[in-house]
Amino acid sequence: MQPRDKIIVEGVSFSYGQNPVLKDIRVTFAEHAVTAVMGPSGQGKSTFLGLFNRLWDDVPGARMEGDIRIRLGGRWLSPFSADLPLPLLRRKVGMIFQEPNPLPMSIARNMAFPLKLAGLKDKAVIEEKIRTALEQAFLWEEVKDRLEKSALDLSGGQKQRLCIARALILEPEVLLCDEPTSSLDTKAAGVIEELLIQLKKQCTIVTVSHNPQQVGRIADRILMLHDGRMTPMAPGAVEYHA
Amino acid sequence: MQPRDKIIVEGVSFSYGQNPVLKDIRVTFAEHAVTAVMGPSGQGKSTFLGLFNRLWDDVPGARMEGDIRIRLGGRWLSPFSADLPLPLLRRKVGMIFQEPNPLPMSIARNMAFPLKLAGLKDKAVIEEKIRTALEQAFLWEEVKDRLEKSALDLSGGQKQRLCIARALILEPEVLLCDEPTSSLDTKAAGVIEELLIQLKKQCTIVTVSHNPQQVGRIADRILMLHDGRMTPMAPGAVEYHA
Amino acid sequence: GALDAFNGQQGTIRIAGGTAHIPVMQEVAKRIMTYNTDIVITIAGGGSGVGIKQVGEGLVDIGNSGRKPTPEEIDRYGLSMFKWAIDGVGAVVNPENAVRSLTQEQLKAVYAGKVDNWAALGGADHSITLYTRDEASGTRAVFWKKALEKGDIYSRALFIPSNGAMKTAVASDPYAIGYVSVGHMDASVAPVAMDGVVPTIETVKSDQYRVSRGLYSNTRGEPTGLTRLFIDYLFAPEGQQIAAAKGFIPVK
Amino acid sequence: MSDLGEKAAERIFMLCAAASALMTSSVLFFMIVLGRPVFREVSILAVFSTPWSPHQGGYGIGSMVSGTLWIAFSAAVIALPMSLGTAFVITSLGGPDLRRWLWALVRFMTGIPTVIYGFVGIFLLVPLVRNGLGGPGMSVAAAAFMLAVMISPTMILFFSDSLLAVDPAYCQAAKALGATRVQRLLYVMLPKALGGMTSGFILALGRALGDTLIALMLAGNAVAAPESLLDPARTLTAHIALVKAADYDSLEFRSIFACGIILYLFTAAAVACVRLLNRQGR
Amino acid sequence: MIRNIAERAVLVLSWTLTAMLCAVVLVFVGYLLINSLPGLGMELIFGAVPPLDALLGRARVFDGIFAALAGTLLLVAGSTALAVPTGVAAGIYLAEYASPSIKRLFGFFFDLLAGIPSIVIGLFGFSVAIFLHQRFSGRIGPCLLISAMSLAFLVLPYVIRSTQVALENVPATIRKTAPALGATRLQNIVHVLVPRALAGIVSGIMLAIGRCAEDTAVIMLTGVVATAGVPRSPLSSFEALPFYIYYISSQYTDPAELSRGYGACLILMATCALLFMLAYSIQRSLTYRSLFRL
C-alpha cells in the first residue's frame, strides 16, 4: 500500500522578530510513519515542530509565511485557519517534550487533565480511557496500583511514558516529539523508542532527535535542518553525519 | 637533574556538607613540570585544584582532612596554617579558570589589579611588570597599542592569555589551570598549550583537562581522579581512556 | 434616672470637635452604651473649628466647641448651641519647674519667643520648650484672645493636637510651657498663676481668673431623636454631675 | 469552556488593569482640581514664600517643603552608612551563620509598623535627644533618626541584592588573585553594583519623603522652617494630617492639596529616576 | 598605604555600623517587650468584660483594645477583599495578555502608584468621601468603607506586581504543558499557571495584608476615630490598632492606658512581623503543591 500524505508543508518561512529561523521549507509527511528531524542545536527544530500545533502562537513578534495543511478526521485543514480553534487543533496534534513534564498532581489526575479540559465529565468513560492510554504507553502494569500517588515520584522514563499516555488519551492523529529521550538513560530511552515504533499504527509521528543511532533505529525518513533549510536524507546516510 | 618535589598531598579527604568528594588522596607534584588531572565530570577535579589556594574557603559546610605542603620561597608551608595569610598564599599560587574572567576594566587596569591589591604603588615598576607579564603570555604584541581599551572586547583566546598574564604578574610559583582551553577554539587552545609548556620554566603547573590529545601534548605526568581516589597514569596510556 | 429616656432606642450618634469636652463625652457615652447596647456613639477630636465645620456640613451629629461659634458660622449652618459647662484656660508647666507665676506681659513675651530661657523668669538655666495648639483649637482661640491679647505666637512652638495631649506633653518635658483647659489640669502638671491668680475651677467660678469660656455642643438646626436625648442628658442632673466630676463648672 | 467565557475573562482582566492604572491618574487629577484655587488666588511664589498663618491669610507651605527635605535627607544620610555597613557584612564580610541572622533581622525590620517607630520614639528617643543634645527634643534629629531606622532595611535589601547580583566570575577572579574580602568588595563588587544601589537609595529616600507618622509624632510640627537638626519641623505629610479636618472651602484646606501635589511630584521623580537607572543598567 | 588605610576603615566601619544597627533594633524591641509584657493578657483586649460577651456584642469594652482590634480586622478583611481580586486579575492581564508596550506603560503607572505616600492616598479617599457626601447622600462620610477602599488602593500595586512577577517566572516547560494538551489560554492560567505561581502571589498578598494592618496615615483621614466600639456597618466610623497606638502616644491619661498602648504595639508588631516572615518563607517553600488541584 502506498502511504498517503498526512501533512503538507508548502514554502514555510518563520522568524522571531528580526531573526529568521526557517526559510521556504517544502516537505510532506507520510501517514503512519516516523519522520525524524535532525540538525545542530539552535537551528529551529523545536520551532519547526511547533508549527503544526501553533505552539509559538503567543510569542510576541513571531511571524510565519507559507502554508501548512494537515489531514485531520479525513479533511485537509490548515492549523492557521480561523475555523479550526486552537484547542481542537492541539487535541488532534499531540506533543511530547524533552523534559518529561507531568503536572504536580496524582497520576490519575494527570491523565484525566486533558479530558477535563475538553469538557468530558463521565467518570466511567474517563477511567476507561485512562486505562487504554496507559496500556498503549506500556505503563499500565507499572502504575495501576498507584494511580492516586503523585506523578512526580515516578522515574524519568516512567514520567516520559506518562506524558506520552497523557497525549494519547485525546487520540491524536499526529504526535510531535521534541527530543523525547534526551533526558533519559539508555534503557529508559530504549523503551520509549519501542513505544514510538508501536504508536505508528495509530498516529503519524514527527520526532526531533540528536542521536543518530536512535534515529537509525526508529525513523522511516530523516530530515536535516540546517541554516533554515530542510533536506531529506537517506536512512543509511545518517551515521556519517553524527 | 632529579626533579624536586614542589607540593606534597598527604591523605587529603574533602567533602561538601554530607557529600564526600575526595578520599584519602596522596600524591606529590614535581617542580617545573606540568601535571594534568583528568577524570569524568563532577568527580572533584576543580575541588582538588582549589585545595592548593583554598578557593573553597568560604563555601559553607566544606570540610577538609589531611595535610598539604607547598614549598614556597624555599620553605615548606601548609596552605592551612594560620601564619600564611590567604591573600599571600593566593599570590604565590595563581589560578586560571575555564571561562576567561577578565574584570570589566581596561587591559592595563586588569594587569595592575593584583599589584594594587598587593599594595604596590610605583607607576614605573607597575608598567614594567605589566609588560614583562604580557610578553611571557605571548600577548604584548597584540595589545600593546590598546592597553587602555576594555579587556572585555578581546577575543576568547586573548582574554585567556590576559588572565594568565594577570596571574603571572605576581610571579607565582605554582599555577593552577582549571580546563584553561575548553572554552576556546582549537587554534586559540594551541597557543595556550604552547604557553603552558613555556611557563614550566618559571612555575609548577597543575592543569585540569578533558582533552586526552591535549594532555598527551603538554603533560609530564597524568593523574586520574575517579570516585574520589587519585591514580597516576603513564603518559602513553591516556589515549585509550578518552 | 435620666438614662431611661434611652430605653428602646437604637442608632448612632457621631460626635467630633473640641478636645476639652472629650472626657465628659466619653463618660456620658459609656453610660449610655452600657445602659443600651443598641446605641453606638463615636467620638472624635480635631478641635473646636473642626467640630463646628463637621456638624455644619452634616458629617457628624454633634460638633463640640470650646469657644462660641462666630455669628458667621451660626448663620451659615443654622447652628443650635448648647452651653453645658464653664471652663477656663490656663498656662501649665512641668511640676519640676520652679516657675509658678508669671505676669501677663511675661507670658506674652514667652509665647512671642522673646523670652526663651527659664533663667530670665527665675527658673533653671535652660531653654523654654514652647507648646501650642493648632488653629482649629477653641482653647487656643480663647487663650490667644484673653491671655495673650492677640499677641504673636512664636513659629518654632511645638504643635499639639488636643488638650489631653498637651497635658501629657508638658508632664513629660521638664522645660515645657503650654496651656490647657482648667478641667484637664491635675497633679501631672503645675498651673502657672497669671498676674498672681492661679487658674483653678474656683478662681474661674469666682471670676477672679479672666481667661474663661463656655463649653458648647452644637447641632445643625434643632436636634432631634437620639441627638436630642443626648443633649438633654448633658443638662440632666446626672450629666451636670459628670461635668463637675471632670473638673468643669456645671451651668445648672 | 466556551469561547465566550474566554473573551469575557480577558475583558475582566483588562478592565481590572485599566481601572487600577486609571486610579493612579485620578489621584493627581483630584488633587489638581481641588488644589487649583490656591495657585489661582495666591501666586506660586507666595505659596512657597509666605509663612503659614491662616489667621493672617498666610498659606505658605515653603517651610513644610523645607522641613520635609531636612528630615528625609538627614534620615537618608544617617541610614546610608548603616545600611552600607550592614550590606557589606551580609554580602561579603560576615560568616555564613551571621549572614543568615542578619538577613532574618533585616526582614523582621521590614515588618515593623511605622506607628510603632513613632511610639517608641516618643518615649525613648525624644527624652534622650532633649537631655543629651538639648533643644525641645521633638526635632529634625529625633524624626530623622527613627526614620533612618525605618528605611535602612529597604536600603540593605537593595544594596545586598545588587552586590550579590555581580557576576560570580568577577569575584572568583579577584579571589584567585589574592584579593581580601574587603578588596573584592570594594574594587570588584561595588563598582558593578553601584547602579542598583543607587536605585535602592532613591527608593528609600522616597519612603522617607512619603512617611507621615514618624515626623508627625517626633518632629514637633512647628510651622517655621528648621535651621538646625535640633529645631522642630513640620513635613508636608504631617501638615496634611494636621490640617485635614478644617473647612473644606477654605484656602487653608485647599493648600494641603498643594502639599499633595508636591509630594506626588517628588514620588514621580523618584520613580522616573529609578526606571531610568534600571534602563541604563541593562 | 592610603589604600590600605581605606580598606581597613571600611572593614572596621562596616562591623561597627552593623553592630550599631543590631543594637538599635535590640534596644527597640527590648524596650517594647519590657514595657508591654507585664500588661499582656486577656484584660488587655477585653478589659473587665467577659470575652464571650464582648465577642457576641452583649457588652461593650471600654478599657481594652477589643474595638480597635476588631476594627483593624474588619478593615484588613475589607481592603483585601477589594484589592486581591482586582490586583490578581490585573497582574494576570499584565503577565499573560498585555503587549510589551502596554506592559511598560501600565508598569510605570503601578510603580508610580506604589510610590505615592500613603497620606496622599488618604487625602484622596477623604476628598472622595466629601465629594460623595455633598453630591449624593448626607449619610456618606469618612467611614470604614472609604478607609478600606483607600487602603485597597494603597496595596494594589504590591498585589499586581507580585502576581505578574510570579506568573512570568513560571518555567517555559510548565507554561507549554497544558496548551499542548488542548488547554485554552484561560484554562492554562486557571489550572496550571496560577496554581504554580501561587506561592509568589500569596506572599504578595501577605505583604499587602501587613501593609493594611499597619498603615495609619490613610485611615487617619478617612474615618478612624478615638472611640467608636465595634463598627456595625461599613458606613460607620471605626477604631483601629495603629491609630489607637498613635492616639495613646500623645493622650494617655493614666499608666494603665499607656500600658495598653504598649500592649497594642506588641500585638500589632507581632502580627505584621509574622505576616512578613510568612511571606518570605512562603516564597521559598512549595506550598503550591498542596493547593494544586484541577
Ligand SMILES: Nc1ncnc2c1ncn2[C@@H]1O[C@H](COP(=O)(O)OP(=O)(O)OP(=O)(O)O)[C@@H](O)[C@H]1O
Ligand atoms: N520564544 C522565542 N523568541 C525568540 N527567539 C526564539 C524563541 N524560541 C527560540 N528562538 C530562537 O530561534 C532559534 C531556533 O530555536 P529552536 O529552539 O527552534 O532550536 P532547536 O533546533 O530546537 O535547538 P535545540 O536543539 O537546542 O533544542 C534559536 O536561535 C533561538 O534562539
Ligand SMILES: Nc1ncnc2c1ncn2[C@@H]1O[C@H](COP(=O)(O)OP(=O)(O)OP(=O)(O)O)[C@@H](O)[C@H]1O
Ligand atoms: N560549592 C559547592 N557546594 C556543594 N557541592 C559542590 C560545590 N562545588 C562542587 N560541588 C560538588 O562536588 C562535586 C565535585 O565538583 P567539581 O566541580 O570539583 O567537579 P569537576 O570534576 O571539576 O567537574 P567538571 O568536570 O564538571 O568541572 C560535584 O558533585 C559537585 O556537585
Ligand SMILES: [Mg+2]
Ligand atoms: Mg529544541
Ligand SMILES: [Mg+2]
Ligand atoms: Mg570543574
Ligand SMILES: O=P([O-])([O-])[O-]
Ligand atoms: O477644645 P479644643 O480642642 O477646641 O481646644
